[in-house]
Amino acid sequence: xxxxxxxxxxxxxxxxxxxxxxxxxxxxxxxxxxxxxxxxxxxxxxxxxxxxxxxxxxxxxxxxxxxxxxxxxxxxxxxxxxxxxxxxxxxxxxxxxxxxxxxxxxxxxxxxxxxxxxxxxxxxxxxxxxxxxxxxxxxxxxxxxxxxxxxxxxxxxxxxxxxxxxxxxxxxxxxxxxxxxxxxxxxxxxxxxxxxxxxxxxxxxxxxxxxxxxxxxxxxxxxxxxxxxxxxxxxxxxxxxxxxxxxxxxxxxxxxxxxxxxxxxxxxxxxxxxxxxxxx
Amino acid sequence: xxxxxxxxxxxxxxxxxxxxxxxxxxxxxxxxxxxxxxxxxxxxxxxxxxxxxxxxxxxxxxxxxxxxxxxxxxxxxxxxxxxxxxxxxxxxxxxxxxxxxxxxxxxxxxxxxxxxxxxxxxxxxxxxxxxxxxxxxxxxxxxxxxxxxxxxxxxxxxxxxxxxxxxxxxxxxxxxxxxxxxxxxxxxxxxxxxxxxxxxxxxxxxxxxxxxxxxxxxxxxxxxxxxxxxxxxxxxxxxxxxxxxxxxxxxxxxxxxxxxxxxxxxxxxxxxxxxxxxxxxxxxxx
Numbered sequence: 384x385x386x387x388x389x390x391x392x393x394x395x396x397x398x399x400x401x402x403x404x405x406x407x408x409x410x411x412x413x414x415x416x417x418x419x420x421x422x423x424x425x426x427x428x429x430x431x432x433x434x435x436x437x438x439x440x441x442x443x444x445x446x447x448x449x450x451x452x453x454x455x456x457x458x459x460x461x462x463x464x465x466x467x468x469x470x471x472x473x474x475x476x477x478x479x480x481x482x483x484x485x486x487x488x489x490x491x492x493x494x495x496x497x498x499x500x501x502x503x504x505x506x507x508x509x510x511x512x513x514x515x516x517x518x519x520x521x522x523x524x525x526x527x528x529x530x531x532x533x534x535x536x537x538x539x540x541x542x543x544x545x546x547x548x549x550x551x552x553x554x555x556x557x558x559x560x561x562x563x564x565x566x567x568x569x570x571x572x573x574x575x576x577x578x579x580x581x582x583x584x585x586x587x588x589x590x591x592x593x594x595x596x597x598x599x600x601x602x603x604x605x606x607x608x609x610x611x612x613x614x615x616x617x618x619x620x621x622x623x624x625x626x627x628x629x630x631x632x633x634x635x636x637x638x639x640x641x642x643x644x645x646x647x648x649x650x651x652x653x654x655x656x657x658x659x660x661x662x663x
Numbered sequence: 664x665x666x667x668x669x670x671x672x673x674x675x676x677x678x679x680x681x682x683x684x685x686x687x688x689x690x691x692x693x694x695x696x697x698x699x700x701x702x703x704x705x706x707x708x709x710x711x712x713x714x715x716x717x718x719x720x721x722x723x724x725x726x727x728x729x730x731x732x733x734x735x736x737x738x739x740x741x742x743x744x745x746x747x748x749x750x751x752x753x754x755x756x757x758x759x760x761x762x763x764x765x766x767x768x769x770x771x772x773x774x775x776x777x778x779x780x781x782x783x784x785x786x787x788x789x790x791x792x793x794x795x796x797x798x799x800x801x802x803x804x805x806x807x808x809x810x811x812x813x814x815x816x817x818x819x820x821x822x823x824x825x826x827x828x829x830x831x832x833x834x835x836x837x838x839x840x841x842x843x844x845x846x847x848x849x850x851x852x853x854x855x856x857x858x859x860x861x862x863x864x865x866x867x868x869x870x871x872x873x874x875x876x877x878x879x880x881x882x883x884x885x886x887x888x889x890x891x892x893x894x895x896x897x898x899x900x901x902x903x904x905x906x907x908x909x910x911x912x913x914x915x916x917x918x919x920x921x922x923x924x925x926x927x928x929x930x931x932x933x934x935x936x937x938x939x940x941x942x943x944x945x946x947x948x949x
Contacts, residue, residue: 450832453832453835453836454835454836454838455832455835455836474836474837474838476836477836478832478833478836480830480832486700486829489700489828489829490700490880490883490884490885490886490888490889491825491829491885491886492884492885495825495885495886496829498822499822499825499826499829499833499837500833500837502822502823502826502837502839503836503837503838503839505822507819507820507823508819510822511822535884551833555836555837
């Protein structure tokens with residue numbers, strides 16, 4: 384469910400979502416990039432309002448998977464259904480890019496970025512109305528950024544940058560939000576702020592999928608986790624998925640495991656990762 | 664002193680040049696805002712050069728008349744912009760390399776065609792470096808009509824162009840026709856170049872597209888403001904350039920571009936200076 388049920392804004396009528404249908408249904412999905420298999424035979428389902436972590440090493444295909452869900456890439460094989468329909472028939476999917484993929488010096492302020500989420504609903508030849516700005520305002524309030532509307536985006540901190548993109552997804556009235564490594568490079572407090580907002584989204588029955596590296600965070604703060612390395616290695620509760628067999632399949636030699644009294648301690652070898660450093 | 668300022672405008676050709684420079688400058692500045700934000704400077708430069716064969720055919724067929732020249736240039740520009748856009752999709756060769764090959768080849772073809780006419784050098788110079796002092800009333804009419812249409816399209820698709828420039832993936836998830844909008848923008852740039860050809864010519868066209876817009880980029884934080892500042896800077900460059908051209912007796916296209924470049928360097932230097940002063944104050948506080 385979107386937090387703003389505002390059918391009077393809808394000029395494109397999208398099919399009504401059946402609550403019983405899973406938000407996302409992936410069946411035998413494969414993606415080849417030239418001669419490289421980026422994703423192989425992936426099938427799983429995500430339920431309404433779930434919060435799912437997609438975990439895997441670099442190059443595991445997390446971003447590719449998200450881009451297929453968002454309709455940016457077409458799968459080579461298999462199918463993706465969002466509420467029972469193909470991804471590119473939908474406007475209710477939001478993709479929140481990695482922060483270093485965004486041009487933060489672009490001449491727009493916070494309100495402009497959030498309003499961009501409304502452009503699909505507005506349709507051609509229409510300017511934002513008072514109600515659209517009201518939705519922008521409400522979205523910013525939801526992520527506790529209402530005082531920042533007129534701020535230039537280059538002046539924001541990492542956590543604030545992340546939050547305005549969540550606000551943009553809300554303005555888009557997204558029911559499935561895909562976030563690509565939103566937590567990378569954020570300190571613990573800022574991560575907690577983001578999770579507080581994600582908890583509120585959960586109450587609104589917004590489904591959220593997050594690509595990430597931190598296994599500990601994934602096991603503490605998510606309903607279910609997906610372990611991915613080109614193939615689907617495991618999906619389910621963190622304690623079922625993050626078992627040594629699966630982890631060594633996913634990470635090979637890049638993971639150190641220590642068995643202690645409290646369980647298995649895992650260290651991911653994340654030295655020299657690309658895509659970790661923000662330009663800001 | 665006042666005479667010094669008023670003297671150039673006693674000549675009708677100077678007044679027409681002034682109106683032309685301001686109209687073309689503002690148009691290029693507004694369209695150029697997207698060229699700068701999307702990193703399409705090389706595309707713009709390539710496109711300006713690639714239309715020379717069209718200009719040449721118009722020149723050969725029309726016996727030097729403006730009207731056919733304009734339409735042939737327009738045809739060449741639209742074909743080239745769509746062609747250059749399509750090159751990016753092919754594999755193996757890097758996009759900028761492919762564009763470079765095509766644009767240099769087209770440019771050579773244009774020169775080859777024009778050089779088949781006796782005494783072609785003077786006319787070629789006008790195509791390459793512009794002839795703002797030769798702008799006629801009907802040229803101004805054409806500039807106004809096409810300029811007006813281009814700006815109308817920019818206004819109509821303002822929010823869509825902003826989204827595809829800022830975040831193409833968002834544009835896709837919003838189900839905007841991203842490819843179509845990309846091509847539309849390229850065609851707008853192409854038409855802008857043709858309309859502006861007479862002011863600064865092919866060789867300096869890219870400066871009209873990017874220099875005022877880049878200066879405005881340093882001074883503004885929102886897109887509409889950037890467009891307005893860019894237009895103002897372009898208009899000032901036009902006026903200053905024409906004075907420069909009149910009193911120093913130098914080529915007017917070059918004078919306009921030099922003025923724009925000076926303004927850019929001045930603003931750029933200023934922003935660096937302000938940054939340094941701020942940092943110094945900051946370090947003093949600490």
